[in-house]
Amino acid sequence: MTQVIVNGLLLGSTYMLMALGITLIFAIMNVMNFAHGQMYVFGGFVTYYVFGQWHVPYPIALAASAVVVAAIGFLFERFLFRPVMRRSNREETTMLLAVGTALLLDSVALVVFGEKQRGVPDVVSGVWQFAGAYIPWRRVLVFFIAIALATGFLAFIQYTRPGRALRAIAQDRETAAAHGVDVSRYSALGFALGAMLAGLAGGLLVTTEAVNAGAGSFASIKAFTMIMIGGAGVVSGAIAGAFLLAFAEAIGYYLMPGSLPYLTILVGLIVFLLFRPQGLMGKRWG
DSSP states (O other): OHHHHHHHHHHHHHHHHHHHHHHHHHHHHOOOOTTHHHHHHHHHHHHIIIIIITOOOHHHHHHHHHHHHHHHHHHHIIIIIHHHHHHOOOHHHHHHHHHHHHHHHHHHHHHHHOSSOBOOOOSSOOEEEETTEEEEHHHHHHHHHHHHHHHHHHHHHHHSHHHHHHHHHHHOHHHHHHTTOOHHHHHHHHHHHHHHHHHHHHHHHTTTSOBOGGGHHHHHHHHHHHHHHHOTTOHHHHHHHHHHHHHHHHHHHHHSOTTHHHHHHHHHHHHHHHHOTTTTTOOTTO
């Protein structure tokens, strides 16, 4: 059980980045980014090529994943979501666009990267034994990097001028604009930051798990599960949802075979939402 708890903590730290990213985009633009999992996959592949194939130091490869996926997010907001939201007030329109971007990235990933599973060499080697649990040092490294990145992101949102602008837009878009906040500019920044967090999660997890072009949809399901557990658009809920999902996975795979753990998790999620549709941290009124 110690091993299961450790596995949940290590996995939850990386899931937290994915959950924070999708929460940021939803809070600012009221758009569910269905391509979030695909952005995670792109982040993993960038690290695979830069670190695994070109042998560039891992920190630079991780930074490259962040920059490339942030650029994808910025371009999506600037040339796809912004024009559509300007011309249409229907939420269904942006939802369909988000699904379209997910399918687009799926196809691009399949054409560019192929169908094979990809992995990278160990960033650090060795195993750490702690309280009866055996933990590869590469997973310990990923855990501390993920915690540091999440802490830095939360500090940015809380204490910087751009962070305050993003929080103002999330609370009330029209009022923020009336007080001089450049909503278009900061919406692009928010979308790019949200995508960047997905790319960082991909760059971290590719060091412990293989990545393939078809993994985006399943990663998106995980991201949506996290925010449904915690409450859409709520930062504390995203963090809680990430760790709860990670522990549910760790315990489920320990107790049950095959794909049964995720079937159980999804059934449990449906039952949970019947009684609390706003999630753990969400409010009934939004």
